[in-house]
Amino acid sequence: MTTFEQSLLKEISSLPADRRADVLAFVRYLKISLKDEPTLEQEYDQAIKDARKVARKFMVTSTDIEAEIRAVRAGK
Numbered sequence: 001m002t003t004f005e006q007s008l009l010k011e012i013s014s015l016p017a018d019r020r021a022d023v024l025a026f027v028r029y030l031k032i033s034l035k036d037e038p039t040l041e042q043e044y045d046q047a048i049k050d051a052r053k054v055a056r057k058f059m060v061t062s063t064d065i066e067a068e069i070r071a072v073r074a075g076k
Helices: 003-013 017-036 040-057 062-073
Strands: none
Touching: none
16 A cells, blocks of 8 residues: 555544545546546547548648648748
């Protein structure tokens, strides 16, 4: 058991019994809310989808993007 876990258990054990249930409910809430947070991979996938949506809206093609990259690299 880590020092953190020991400290947490010490704090919880000093609470009145009826408040310990609140701590347990809060910990369970935190665990559930973590499941709703997107992972880095999910955020990346969403960013790609959003970028493609914007590109379609403004009719930007892969060829346009490649031409822009070549122009920047050529110093134009």
